[in-house]
Amino acid sequence: MRIVVAPDSFKGSLSSIQAANAIEKGIIGAAQTCREPVEVIKVPIADGGEGTVEAIITANKGEIVKTRVLDPLGREIDSFFGILPDNSAVIEMAAASGLNLLGDDERNPMKTTTYGTGQLIKEALDYGCKRIIIGIGGSATNDGGVGMAQALGVSFLDEEGNQIAFGGGELSKISKIDVSLLDPRIKDTVITIASDVKNPLCGPNGASAVYGPQKGATPEMVETLDRNLKHLAKTIHEQLNIDILNVPGSGAAGGLGAGLMAFLGAKFCLGIKLVTELARLEEKIQRADLVVTGEGSTDYQTLFGKVPHGIADIAKKYSKPVICISGSLGKGYEQLYNEGIDAFFSIVNRPMSLEEAMNNAEVLLEQTAKNVIKVYLRSLNKQKC
Numbered sequence: 032m033r034i035v036v037a038p039d040s041f042k043g044s045l046s047s048i049q050a051a052n053a054i055e056k057g058i059i060g061a062a063q064t065c066r067e068p069v070e071v072i073k074v075p076i077a078d079g080g081e082g083t084v085e086a087i088i089t090a091n092k093g094e095i096v097k098t099r100v101l102d103p104l105g106r107e108i109d110s111f112f113g114i115l116p117d118n119s120a121v122i123e124m125a126a127a128s129g130l131n132l133l134g135d136d137e138r139n140p141m142k143t144t145t146y147g148t149g150q151l152i153k154e155a156l157d158y159g160c161k162r163i164i165i166g167i168g169g170s171a172t173n174d175g176g177v178g179m180a181q182a183l184g185v186s187f188l189d190e191e192g193n194q195i196a197f198g199g200g201e202l203s204k205i206s207k208i209d210v211s212l213l214d215p216r217i218k219d220t221v222i223t224i225a226s227d228v229k230n231p232l233c234g235p236n237g238a239s240a241v242y243g244p245q246k247g248a249t250p251e252m253v254e255t256l257d258r259n260l261k262h263l264a265k266t267i268h269e270q271l272n273i274d275i276l277n278v279p280g281s282g283a284a285g286g287l288g289a290g291l292m293a294f295l296g297a298k299f300c301l302g303i304k305l306v307t308e309l310a311r312l313e314e315k316i317q318r319a320d321l322v323v324t325g326e327g328s329t330d331y332q333t334l335f336g337k338v339p340h341g342i343a344d345i346a347k348k349y350s351k352p353v354i355c356i357s358g359s360l361g362k363g364y365e366q367l368y369n370e371g372i373d374a375f376f377s378i379v380n381r382p383m384s385l386e387e388a389m390n391n392a393e394v395l396l397e398q399t400a401k402n403v404i405k406v407y408l409r410s411l412n413k414q415k416c
Contacts, residue, residue: 032067032070033069033070034058034321035072035323036054036071036323036324037073037324037338039077039327040080040081040082040326041358041392042081042328044390044393045396046081047075047082047085048086050396053392053393053394053397054356054400055071055073056400057398057401057403058401061400061408074310076307076324076342077338078166078168078341079168079305080125081125081129081131082123084121084123084126084166085113086306086310087121087306087310091115093116094114095113097110100127100151101147102128102147103132103133103145103171103172104137110151112126114158114160118158120162120164122152122163123169124148124170124287125169127145128143128145128148128179129169131169138171138247139247140198140246140285141256142198142199143171143174144177144198145172145174145177145179145285147178147182149180150182152179156217162221162222163220165223165224166225167225167226167291170246170285171285172287173238173242174198174201175202175238175259175260175264175289176288176289177201177202177263179291179294180213180290180294183217183294184213184214185209185210186212187208187209188207189204189205189206199239199286202259202260203259208266208270208271213294218296222297224283224299225301225302226280226288226299226300226301226336230280231282232260232275232276232278232289233264233276237260237282238256238284238285238286239254239260240253243285260289263286267289275293280292280299303342312342317349319351322353323400324343324354324372325339325356325357325396326338327358327359328359328361329360329361333364334363334370343372347370352373353371354373354374355367355375356399356403357376357377378399380395
């Protein structure tokens with residue numbers, strides 16, 4: 032019996048590797064009385080947010096490079112990126128410009144910047160990388176990637192010829208975009224965006240309206256940020272002859288998707304698709320008897336490119352059963368029954384606070400996996416358990 036374990040991270044509790052390890056322990060505990068050996072193939076997965084570097088590095092035996100960058104509020108912090116054996120770089124913007132780097136009272140997309148993400152890209156170029164994969168989930172920013180571009184040499188000047196300051200609140204001041212000092216190594220580098228969202232830059236489904244509030248934006252801020260991103264897109268179109276306003280994915284990470292496309296010529300790819308390909312997940316699922324996935328919270332949003340949905344898409348091709356074990360099951364998760372997931376389980380086994388569940392996620396996940404797999408194994412006629 033071969034079981035593929037391919038979870039996402041449980042945000043705030045477990046990395047995808049820690050989640051995979053906990054599920055593996057549960058499976059091993061459930062299989063102790065089975066005569067037929069059970070093999071567990073762990074494939075930690077991410078969709079472009081936190082854990083993307085770890086997942087890809089683990090699957091490809093790469094290495095982590097530690098560095099220092101500016102966080103979303105311009106403070107110097109420890110950060111990192113990954114280098115694969117073929118000298119490709121893997122970056123997650125959350126390691127430099129992520130919401131996880133701020134306290135609740137520090138969230139303010141009018142001021143937060145993607146400058147640190149640009150510094151990570153520059154570091155990768157310094158390593159001689161000709162291919163860079165950038166996961167852009169989990170952002171704290173809404174600056175259209177302007178900070179990222181500034182770190183790489185692009186100037187955004189106001190009417191008096193001064194460089195604008197950091198943050199989405201500054202974009203309305205842009206009068207001229209000067210790309211003459213953009214790092215020349217960019218033109219020889221293939222850059223791929225890994226994201227789990229396809230939102231356009233502006234409008235009711237755009238970066239500001241959909242994701243601004245979770246980054247600390249008030250309704251008034253959302254209007255200002257959306258207007259400012261439109262101004263940025265208009266200026267880019269007029270001065271660089273690049274139209275990124277309605278390109279799918281341009282609204283990802285507060286418009287970082289748009290900035291990467293406009294200034295670095297980056298191509299968009301669904302994060303789950305890219306990571307599963309790099310992890311060679313399809314060939315592993317093809318040889319599996321069962322697939323177990325999971326994430327922190329499974330609900331209707333999982334339909335839009337999240338890890339369990341991506342895993343189920345692959346498993347459906349080979350008629351493999353899929354079990355999803357998540358921290359919680361929210362509104363609309365039942366829609367995923369039609370997408371190839373056969374059963375859902377929450378690790379919360381009794382009334383408890385969110386804090387308690389998150390603090391005990393590893394044990395709860397292991398216990399739930401053990402119980403679920405024990406039932407699964409006993410249900411199989413071929414198992415003598």
